Amino acid sequence: MVISPRDADDARMSTLDVRVWRGGAEGSFQSFEVPRHESQTVLDVVTHIQRVLEPALAYRFACRVGMCGSCAMTVNGVARWTCRTHVDQVAADGSLEIAPLRNLPVIRDLVADMREFFHKWAAARGAFAPTRTKRDDFARVAPESAARRAIDAAIECIGCGVCYGSCDVVTWNPDYLGPAALNRAWTLVQDVRDGARGERLAAVAGDAGCQACHTHLSCTERCPKGISPTAGIAGLKRAVAAAALRGKL
């Protein structure tokens, strides 16, 4: 059979060249050829590899619809939520390189160890500190108040770690709390019901806290939920400085 150049083009377009990280901190990329489908997501590609080509491949996902924050990986060098990233968006030349999230230890293959990421949420006092009991009336928070609007802009974080894996300051200073933990702290600093403002501002101040942010905006550019942790961190810098000037830090 004679293959025309057009047939050859079609055959090339119907498969994807995929390089997937195998191993832990030390390892290498393994190549796979994956059938190309319409509306295919990067998570679909990884799932095909695990189910059909390499059952031992380790990766993490849960909801598949952009809610749980489990499936973030580094796709062609950029941290992304793979369940909502279409192959069309990222593999114009028909090739994909998929690696675990940066700035976190690799457990195996595409699975990053998220413990440090969430420990930092706790270190940034990311837990709400209530000031009322169940016997008190509901707190009344005006939806149009500046504080509530600031919270609205930042509250939809799903904890996927894309911002953390995109942040150069985390790479340079492993103690840095990172964009997600600071964003969480910012929502609580704006929360009029919260009773731990002083402790929280002290927890997020310093060269491992909000003042370390260089405003590179990588977190803001890459956040799949459209949040700007940079804006929240800038707010924390102002709040911390104001507290210091008033002698309350």
Added chain:
Amino acid sequence: MRSRAETWLWIAQRASAALLALCVLVHLATMIYAVRGGLSAAAILGRTRGNVAWLAFYSTFVLAATVHVPIGLRAALGEWLGWRGRSRDAALVAFAALLAVLGMRAVLGVFA
């Protein structure tokens, strides 16, 4: 305590940056005026010697740089070279002193 000290360093760096922005503008305007006006060294010294306003302005400039530069360098040394702790801060205090001495020597050199 550490948070407070770090925050004051941050405030000092921002405040000195605001001063420097103003000082650099005035300094550039002065340089352009001196060069384009073709002022000789003697003419410049004639204006600066004994001029208290000039002394105050450039002393502020030197002081702002003395505060600003070491704090910025502190972050760069920590992030790029991983140099943190007391030894870094001691080295930067020495560097700040060097900046102040060299800067004020130059300012006084054309004032006195």
